[in-house]
Amino acid sequence: MMNCRRATRLLSEAQERKLSFKERSALKLHTLICTGCRNFEKQMHSLRRISRSFARGATDGDSSRRPGEKKTNKP
Amino acid sequence: MTIDNTAGEPVRDTATETLADETFLRELREQMHRFASVQLGDAHLAEDAVQEALMGAMKNAHSFGGRSALKSWVFAILKNKIADILRGRNRVVEASSLLREHEGESDFDELFDRRGHWYAQERPAHWADPESAVHDKHFWRIFETCLNHLPVRQARVFMMREFIELESREICEAAQISVSNLNVMLHRARLRLRECLENNWFSRGEER
Incomplete structure (x- = not known):
């Protein structure tokens, strides 16, 4: 049975390469019964989306602001 | 498919005007500088990359409407500059990085x-x-x-x-x-x- 250390390692690697069928099956069996790793898996996707936003310069938190809208400089 | 200036951006807020907005430009610059410095670990290299990216933006500002489009675009240029610098830096293994192996x-x-x-x-x-x-x-x-x-x-x-x-x-x-x-x-x-x-x-x- 795969442990969480190994599962998180594969879930991380899945961000770089397509996992093999065997790896995916073993992971699936693990995440079915492990909430922590299931959350970790979702967080890997969130982390990627967050990083992409960061790299697009979204860090002033106004990326949802419509263009042309005045910027409010709250303290 | 036609590429238009979508996202319903009003034409009046052109990139040229945006770049003339000093507060916006200063904030953008600082943000870009933080982004580049943390990756390059070198404030001067970061400054050069930011300069170049902004120069590129100024030159082509007329083709962009809206500040969010402009911003994504400037960051895309900056990312390319950083990638070039990082790629060119290979094969030089810094002593300091060996220590942290x-x-x-x-x-x-x-x-x-x-x-x-x-x-x-x-x-x-x-x-x-x-x-x-x-x-x-x-x-x-x-x-x-x-x-x-x-x-x-x-x-x-x-x-x-x-x-x-x-x-x-x-x-x-x-x-x-x-x-x-x-x-x-x-x-x-x-x-x-x-x-x-x-x-x-x-x-x-x-x-x-």
């Missing part, structure tokens, strides 16, 4: 028990609404702080992968490491980063 070798004994399972208090929790966090500037302060708390080399490869979107092969070349080395470093960086974000943002005020 074994940083974070503990292999997360504090996260996993002897059988490799999460300790109960370390188990990743559900993140409520990660989508809306990116619209909150306080979240970004936390994110930057968490990045800064990563060991330097882990942070670098994480940023090459996630911000500049280099492939594993390119990162290994630039950082002079093996693929398995890289995978270990990325695994560690992600474990740390997610823990830091969870503790400081996604489960603030919650009892654990």
